[in-house]
Amino acid sequence: MQVSGSDLILERMMTLHPKVIDLTMDRVHRLLAKLGHPERSLPPVIHIAGTNGKGSTQAMIRAGLEAGGAKVHAYTSPHLARFHERIRLAGELISEPALTALLDECVAANGPDEITFFEITTCAAFLAFARTPADFTLLEVGLGGRLDATNVVDKPALTIITPVSIDHQQYLGETLPEIAGEKAGILKRGVPVIVGPQDPAGLEVIEAKAARLGAPVIAHGQHWHAFEERGRLVFQDENGLLDLPLPNLPGPFQIQNAGAAIAALRALRRDDAACEAAVSRAYWPARMQRLRQGPLVDSAPKVELWLDGGHNPAGGEAVAATLARMPARETHLICGMLNTKDVTGYMRPLAGQVTRLHAVSIPGEKNTLPAEETRDAALSAGIAAVTAPSVAEALAGIAAHSPEARVLICGSLYLAGSILRENG
Structure with a gap:
């Protein structure tokens, strides 16, 4: 594969901190300030944390929003084939010239200071999102939530926590409640949170954090239900019942990912057509x-x-x-x-x-x-x-x-x- 200018800059970025992962917010806040605080100028943000299903849920939400004509930014990680997959601007993957220019700008602004690869590339994504008109910004947490580099938006439109399970214990804690607490770190005061299926111990932590922040909870099994019936996806919440095709993303676990995406679209006041597009048009590679x-x-x-x-x-x-x-x-x-x-x-x-x-x-x-x-x-x-x-x-x-x-x-x-x- 041909080496691009962005590849060379990204390789250099890997040397800016001795650790690949070092969870703290100080370096991100410092660099965002030098860049003029692009995180304060993003289109309305939907922030997604969880252990499994973040990417699929984000892909379905994006498909639903775009079906209604919305322009959507999306940030995800890690990439599979090329770094450009991480940054989608108003529906299109970021171009090589745009990415190279953004990375150069962030490296220059950061100077000799330490910063992790994920932190500086997240700042680059925010800079791109702030400069490109769009209707929504979908942010996928990289690791955890509370100390993740994406967790700098003070007032997102919506937060989502997909199923939480044991993973990354060396960074997030050994027990499910500890890990759920880190994921719940993306909750913001007064901002609704869509909660996917959870172990009761994890759900208790999430609900307690939401209660402290006055964040309305829209939880699976309480406020919304999603299940397969006769080869169809049935979604039900207080607004009524939807009879939809099964998700085009394969696997029975996609039923609940689709449920979280539909709950999010309903919270954003999208119509039934958007919900159907979410399950029928989403694409997410390397998931079965x-x-x-x-x-x-x-x-x-x-x-x-x-x-x-x-x-x-x-x-x-x-x-x-x-x-x-x-x-x-x-x-x-x-x-x-x-x-x-x-x-x-x-x-x-x-x-x-x-x-x-x-x-x-x-x-x-x-x-x-x-x-x-x-x-x-x-x-x-x-x-x-x-x-x-x-x-x-x-x-x-x-x-x-x-x-x-x-x-x-x-x-x-x-x-x-x-x-x-x-x-x-």
């Missing part, structure tokens, strides 16, 4: 995505090839639930994971759904778990497992013995990104 082109597909044309970037126990449960609903077929996983994740916890729900796991290391990722350790974790979770030198070689081996198998490449968004760069 069927691969239909590229060298991998060409090398095994009869294999049913899928890609998913889930990487924590809740992600494993979601993948397992999706596989359980698919037509019966011999199913293999090609799995690569980071050494910071609960690998066995991710794999345990999958044990009853797969024939074999083929463990790989993630190419070019310094925090990859070695393939041998991924294999051992799979074995301990009750999954037959072997190692492979690469995804391509694992797929070739599967196709040689089972040419019509279902193969899911999974375990990490970083692995998913490496696949999409060549097969997207």
Whole structure:
């Protein structure tokens, strides 16, 4: 892949702080002040936190808003194939010239001061959003919420907390209530919050924080319900019932992501057509995505090839639930994971759904778990497992013995990104 000007600047930005993650707000506030406080000039903000489902929920909200003619900014992370995916300006991915100019401006304003990669690139996104007219800004939290670089908007239009589960314990706390408390850090005084399905211990923390701030709660199971009935999505809240198509994003877990998105659209006073567009037009890569082109597909044309970037126990449960609903077929996983994740916890729900796991290391990722350790974790979770030198070689081996198998490449968004760069 050709190296662009923005790639060189982004690489230099990685050296501006000795740590990749260092949760504090001081550096972000400092740089935003030097940039003239662009965070104070954003179009109305919908701020989304949670452990799982943030990206899919954001994609559905964007699809619903744009169907009604709204211009929507969107910020998400991490990217899969190119950094430009993180910043969408009024519906379009940021251009290379615009990104390069913004990054240069932020590096110059920051000077010699320490700042993390995520912090300075978030400031660049805010600068772009403030300068480009739009009707809404969708902000996805990077990590946690309370101390996340996106949490600088004093009065968003709406906040959303998708399901909270155990992940990133080294930064957010060891228990679910602690993690929920960090996610609830995005709540703002008087601003409504849409709450997706939660463990009761997490919901209690979120509701208590909302009560202290006078933030109206619109919670799953209390104020809105979403479920599948006769091959349709049924959504119900105090405004009535909607009978909609099932989400075009695959997987039973997308029912509740769609519910949160519809609840958000209703809170924003969007019409039924917007709600239908949310579930029928959303696109979000590497979430049970069927691969239909590229060298991998060409090398095994009869294999049913899928890609998913889930990487924590809740992600494993979601993948397992999706596989359980698919037509019966011999199913293999090609799995690569980071050494910071609960690998066995991710794999345990999958044990009853797969024939074999083929463990790989993630190419070019310094925090990859070695393939041998991924294999051992799979074995301990009750999954037959072997190692492979690469995804391509694992797929070739599967196709040689089972040419019509279902193969899911999974375990990490970083692995998913490496696949999409060549097969997207």
